[in-house]
Amino acid sequence: MRCFYSEDLELELPSGHPFPMSKFRVSKDMLLDGGILRPEEIIEVRSASTHLLQRVHETDYIRKIESGQLGRKEQILLGLPATPKLYTRSATEVEATRLACHAALVEGVGVCLAGGTHHAFRGHGEGYCVFNDVAIAIRDLQDKQPNIKIMVVDTDAHQGNGTADLLADDPRVFTYSIHVGRNYPTKKTTSSLDIETVRYVEGEMYLKQLFASLAGALDAFAPDLVIWISGADNHRNDVFGQMYLSLKDIQRRDEVLLSAFIRNRIPVAVLYGGGYNRQPEFTAKLHRNTIATAKRLATEVRGL
Numbered sequence: 001m002r003c004f005y006s007e008d009l010e011l012e013l014p015s016g017h018p019f020p021m022s023k024f025r026v027s028k029d030m031l032l033d034g035g036i037l038r039p040e041e042i043i044e045v046r047s048a049s050t051h052l053l054q055r056v057h058e059t060d061y062i063r064k065i066e067s068g069q070l071g072r073k074e075q076i077l078l079g080l081p082a083t084p085k086l087y088t089r090s091a092t093e094v095e096a097t098r099l100a101c102h103a104a105l106v107e108g109v110g111v112c113l114a115g116g117t118h119h120a121f122r123g124h125g126e127g128y129c130v131f132n133d134v135a136i137a138i139r140d141l142q143d144k145q146p147n148i149k150i151m152v153v154d155t156d157a158h159q160g161n162g163t164a165d166l167l168a169d170d171p172r173v174f175t176y177s178i179h180v181g182r183n184y185p186t187k188k189t190t191s192s193l194d195i196e197t198v199r200y201v202e203g204e205m206y207l208k209q210l211f212a213s214l215a216g217a218l219d220a221f222a223p224d225l226v227i228w229i230s231g232a233d234n235h236r237n238d239v240f241g242q243m244y245l246s247l248k249d250i251q252r253r254d255e256v257l258l259s260a261f262i263r264n265r266i267p268v269a270v271l272y273g274g275g276y277n278r279q280p281e282f283t284a285k286l287h288r289n290t291i292a293t294a295k296r297l298a299t300e301v302r303g304l
Contacts, residue, residue: 001298002103003037003111003291004096006045011089014081018239018276019128024114026284027272027291031113036292042113045099047091048136052098055139056132056166058123065090065130078125090130093117097133097227097271098140104267105141105225109298111291115271116229118160119185127158127184134227134271135166138173141225151176151223153214154191155253156231156273157241161189174221178210180242193217199242203249206234211256218260226261226268230254232275232286239276250286254293262297270294 009024031037053062064070070082080086096112103110118134119127138150152167154160154177167173174192181196188194195213197206233241234250245253261268270290275283 001037001041001109001111001295002043002100002107003031003041003113004043004045004099004103005113006092006096008047008088008092009096009114011080011085019080020276020280020283022280023275023284023287024272026281027287028113030284030288031291034288034292036288036295043099045092045095047088048095048098052136052140053091053094053131056122056135057120061123065125074124078130079128080130086130090117094131094133094136097269098137100271101137101141101225101227101269104269108265108267108302109262109294110267110269111294112269112271113291116154116156116231116273118154118156118163118229118273119158120162121165126162128274129162132162132166134160134163134229137227137269138167142172148172149221149224150174151218151221151226152229153226153257154178154229154231154273155210155234155257156229157233157238157243158184158274159188159194160191160229161185161187164189164191174217174223176214176217178206178213183242184240197243200244203245203252206243206245207249207252207256210253214257215260218266223266226266227271228257228261228268229271229273230287230290231273232277232283232290233273235275235277235282235286237278237282239278240274241276247286251289251293254290258294258297262294262301268294
């Protein structure tokens, strides 16, 4: 099972910044140290080329990110400081997601040890999301396979508003998002199917909503590829998620969804999404657990 990663994913942030940038490196180390992944299964990636970014984002916006010239209001909306290293980090994340999608189509499962920047729009970023890696990966796939049917399954606690906007009115793409209704982003964008939960939804209610709604969507759309933004911010100890799932609830989510994809031979690219646990290393653990489940099922079913 190939997993795509880069040391460039870790960006130095001001002290006290809420984004747990170290989670990418820490979760990768957990996967290696625990023997879940072999070193050769982690593929180092470089930045995506500019022409790939331009398939989704405005040229002026890309230039602002590349030069570190975002205005103060734009930086506040984004939630990240504008430095030239931000471009490298964000474009590298795009490439990791793009390659994970291609690997999934070939091998059944592909993993980006990051990704899921679903709040990025064509001309601006918000909510720690600079470039929309999912939309860019989809446009790249469509360039090679114009009729491919792709479903974005977003179980991050927050709605994928940027992804829904960028992929709207494309009948080849189905965007599914289950999220807290009264939470960030304040202004939602209509997905193909939005499932809103109450604040601090508990595991049993959440999982019932998820499993029932997603099963119907999968049957109706019949995707050739699923891009799953898993999310670790559903946990009850998350700073921003406003859900009340336990560790076991999230493990159940991972087991059922990945089983549905992998055992039914639906190629799946697994992405991290958000996670802001009050214990930063626990965020990395939740991501690690998701990838461990994917690895176990891929080995059982496909021998990867």
